[in-house]
Structures are given as structure tokens and as C-alpha cells.
Amino acid sequence: MKIGDITIEALIDGETAYPGEFLYTNKEREDWTEHEQFLDPCTGNYVNTLGGFLIRSGDRVIVLDTGIGSKPIYPWLGGGFRSSLLSKGVAPEDVTDVVFSHLHLDHIGWAAQHGKPFFSNATYRCDRRDWDFFVSPDYEIPEWESSTSNPAEDSAANRLAPVASRMEFFEGEQGLFPGISTLESSGHTPGSTVLLLESGGEKGLLLGDLVHSEPELYDDNWDFVNHVDHDAGRASIENALGSSDAQPRQRSAWLRGPARVATVAVRGRRPRSRSAAGGPPPPPSVADQ
Numbered sequence: 001m002k003i004g005d006i007t008i009e010a011l012i013d014g015e016t017a018y019p020g021e022f023l024y025t026n027k028e029r030e031d032w033t034e035h036e037q038f039l040d041p042c043t044g045n046y047v048n049t050l051g052g053f054l055i056r057s058g059d060r061v062i063v064l065d066t067g068i069g070s071k072p073i074y075p076w077l078g079g080g081f082r083s084s085l086l087s088k089g090v091a092p093e094d095v096t097d098v099v100f101s102h103l104h105l106d107h108i109g110w111a112a113q114h115g116k117p118f119f120s121n122a123t124y125r126c127d128r129r130d131w132d133f134f135v136s137p138d139y140e141i142p143e144w145e146s147s148t149s150n151p152a153e154d155s156a157a158n159r160l161a162p163v164a165s166r167m168e169f170f171e172g173e174q175g176l177f178p179g180i181s182t183l184e185s186s187g188h189t190p191g192s193t194v195l196l197l198e199s200g201g202e203k204g205l206l207l208g209d210l211v212h213s214e215p216e217l218y219d220d221n222w223d224f225v226n227h228v229d230h231d232a233g234r235a236s237i238e239n240a241l242g243s244s245d246a247q248p249r250q251r252s253a254w255l256r257g258p259a260r261v262a263t264v265a266v267r268g269r270r271p272r273s274r275s276a277a278g279g280p281p282p283p284p285s286v287a288d289q
Helices: 029-038 081-087 128-134 161-164 230-243
Strands: 006-019 045-057 060-064 098-099 123-127 167-170 174-179 178-186 195-197 201-208 252-253 262-265 283-288
Touching: 006 081, 006 201, 045 081, 045 178, 060 174, 098 174, 123 128, 123 230, 161 167, 178 230
Parallel strands: 060 098, 098 123, 123 167, 201 252
Antiparallel strands: 006 045, 045 060, 174 178, 178 195, 195 201, 252 262, 262 283
């Protein structure tokens, strides 16, 4: 995918799958009936692809998010990030910058390996609020995370310790590089971030974990279970994907699989609710990358 002179490629690490109703506080199995095209036909589960994005802009080689890591614990499946990066003709030492959309374990897994920075020449960046929250000695790892990981390696405090001296911080909306800036998107975590890309008169968004499935792109009544602030999480979706025609039309996020990233082009206005739209809207178009 290209936004003007900026090139974006998917870096696939693995995937995870859950029954769709497990992902939202206000949804049951029947609520997925009209969204079955987004479910795995063999299991009926919702499959999330894990990984990140490779962004090339000028002399910058940027990685946004680094997947689940080389030794994931079920139901996380991963380990492919390095091979995915190399398949793009990029070695870890070629990366100039690593940006984290947030610091959940499935976004920081390849930040360091065997106690060393995996991207040996890179500067690492995240929102200061996420660092203060997840790396604090007072942070209590939630059950959903501790039961599906090895906190001694996978927690943010431990995974990111080898790169702590390389970290630079931003907060909220801020320019990072020419044509690349952050948007205030807190809610999923205290410092969750969306990247805004602008080049050659074109705009695009890299959503991070702003949304976790396609229905959130056209219906605001999906409350993701693991937001730290549910009201702020829903508000951030509306702010980023709202109805203004001035908003970017090209948005990319890790969504359904198997083993693929979905690039979602949302055309026209995003209905505030299904009733306001006069019934279910057609699903967004999805193009594999």
C-alpha cells in the first residue's frame, strides 16, 4: 500500500482466534450472525492476525509494532516476524525506528530477543502514558494476559528492559517524522496511538488496536472487552473514523485472518449506529496485503 511517497507493507508474525462473543462486553453469539463473513468457516471463531507494519519514507525504515514474539503461549501463535521482515529485503539492523501503537504483549514481542535489542540500530518510541502505566512497578498484570503468556519474558517491563535506554516518548498528537504523526487514541490503553500518514496530497491511518474487528469500522456499538477505559476507547474510534469528509479514507489495521492482514478502505460516512443508517450497512471492502 502507498500513501503518496510513503510505502506500507504488512509484517505477519502469527495469529490468534477466539469466539467472537468473547471479544466484546455487549455481544452474544447471535450478534455475529450478520457478520459471519468475517468468521473462520471451519471453527466459527474470529481470527486476528498478529504482527506489524513496515513503513518506508525517505531515509527512514520504520517498524510499527513487533508482534507476539518468538515463543508465544497458546492461544497466541507466532514466530514469523523475522522471516516476514527479511522477505521484504530488510534486516533488523536496517530499521531506523520502532514505534509502538501501545505496549500490550502482542505488539512488543520482537522488541528484544535473548536480552538484546532485536533492532540493533533503531530508536524505539511509544506514548509516555503507556510507558508509565505498563512499566510501573505497581502495574498488575491482568488475568487474561498472565494466563496466556510468560510474564517473566513477555510483560512490558521485562520485554522492554533491554531497549529502555533507546526509548523516546511522545504524548497524544505529535509529529514523529516528515509526513507521519500520532493521533490521540487513548482508551484501549492509556497511550494507545494511531499513526496519520500524509504524502502527495493523500492521507491514511494505521489504526493499531483502535478496532479489533470489522464491525467496529461501521457500527459504534461494539465494546471491546480489554479496554482500560471503555468510554474513551469508543470515543477514540469515533474521533479517528468519524463522519467528516476531511478524514483519511484509507485505514489499515490487524483484523481477520487466517495469516493475512486486512487493509480496509471505508468509503462514505461512518454511521453512528445501525438504526441511524436505516439498517445494517454493507461491510467495508477488504483487500489483502
